[in-house]
Amino acid sequence: MAPLRFSANLSWLFPELSGFPARLRAAGSSGFEAAEIGWPYAEPPEALARAAQEAGLRVVLINTPPGDREKGENGLGAVPGRQAAFREGLEQAVLYAKALGCSRIHLMAGRVPKGADRAAVRSEMEIVFLENLRHAAEVLAQENLVGLLEPINTRITDPRYFLDTPQQAAAILQKVGRPNLQLQMDLFHWQIMDGNLTGNVREFLPIVDEGYTGFVGCEYQPRGDTAEGLSWLRSYWEMRGRPQAGQ
Numbered sequence: 095m096a097p098l099r100f101s102a103n104l105s106w107l108f109p110e111l112s113g114f115p116a117r118l119r120a121a122g123s124s125g126f127e128a129a130e131i132g133w134p135y136a137e138p139p140e141a142l143a144r145a146a147q148e149a150g151l152r153v154v155l156i157n158t159p160p161g162d163r164e165k166g167e168n169g170l171g172a173v174p175g176r177q178a179a180f181r182e183g184l185e186q187a188v189l190y191a192k193a194l195g196c197s198r199i200h201l202m203a204g205r206v207p208k209g210a211d212r213a214a215v216r217s218e219m220e221i222v223f224l225e226n227l228r229h230a231a232e233v234l235a236q237e238n239l240v241g242l243l244e245p246i247n248t249r250i251t252d253p254r255y256f257l258d259t260p261q262q263a264a265a266i267l268q269k270v271g272r273p274n275l276q277l278q279m280d281l282f283h284w285q286i287m288d289g290n291l292t293g294n295v296r297e298f299l300p301i302v303d304e305g306y307t308g309f310v311g312c313e314y315q316p317r318g319d320t321a322e323g324l325s326w327l328r329s330y331w332e333m334r335g336r337p338q339a340g341q
Contacts, residue, residue, distance in 0.1 A: 105133070115137070169201075264277060
C-alpha cells in the first residue's frame with residue numbers, strides 16, 4: 095500500500111506567521127510535499143510561486159474568489175445574478191493556478207440568498223450552477239486544469255451554503271457530465287451531514303487501498319505553534335520509514 099501524501103492547507107496552518115510566502119516556507123521546512131491556499135489573491139502570484147519553489151512545495155489546490163465578503167458572499171457559482179462575477183473570478187483563479195503550477199481549482203458554489211427558503215430557490219440555483227460549471231469546464235480544459243466541487247456542511251460551518259452533501263454534488267456532476275469536473279471530499283463536512291463515512295468514501299472517492307494517489311489536505315485549526323503540533327505527521331513518516339525534514 096502506497097503511503098499517504100499530505101498537503102498543508104495554509105489558510106489554516108501556520109497562522110502564527112504573516113503572509114502566505116512565510117507559511118509556504120514553514121510548510122516546506124516541516125516536511126510537507128504540497129500546500130493548499132484557499133484564497134491567495136491578496137498577494138502577487140509571482141511571489142507565491144517563488145516562495146513555493148524555494149520551499150520545495152507543490153501548490154495543489156486553490157479556490158475561486160469568494161465574491162464580496164462584506165456582503166456575506168462565500169463563492170458565486172450557484173448564486174443567481176452573479177454569473178458575470180463568477181466568470182471573472184474564474185479567470186483570476188486560472189491566472190493564479192497557472193503561475194503556481196496548480197492543477198486543481200475548487201469552484202465554490204456560494205450561499206442561498208439571505209432570507210430565502212432553500213427549497214424554494216434550489217431549482218433556480220442549480221440551473222445557475224450547471225450553467226457556470228459547463229462554462230468553467232470549457233475554460234479549465236483549455237489550460238488542462240481540473241475543477242472540484244466541495245460540499246460544505248450547513249449544520250455548523252455555513253448554514254446557507256448551497257452545496258452541502260456528496261449526494262447533491264455527485265448528482266450535479268453527473269448532470270454536467272464533464273471529466274475535468276470532480277468531487278472533493280472533506281471528511282469533516284461529510285461526517286457532519288451524513289456520518290456514513292466508509293460507505294460514502296467507497297461510493298464517491300476511492301481510498302488508498304483502492305488506488306487513491308492524490309494528496310490528503312490538512313485543514314484544521316492548530317493549538318499553539320503549528321510545527322510543534324505536527325508530531326502526528328512525524329510519527330506517520332517514522333512508521334512508513336520516510337526520512338523526516340532536515341534528515
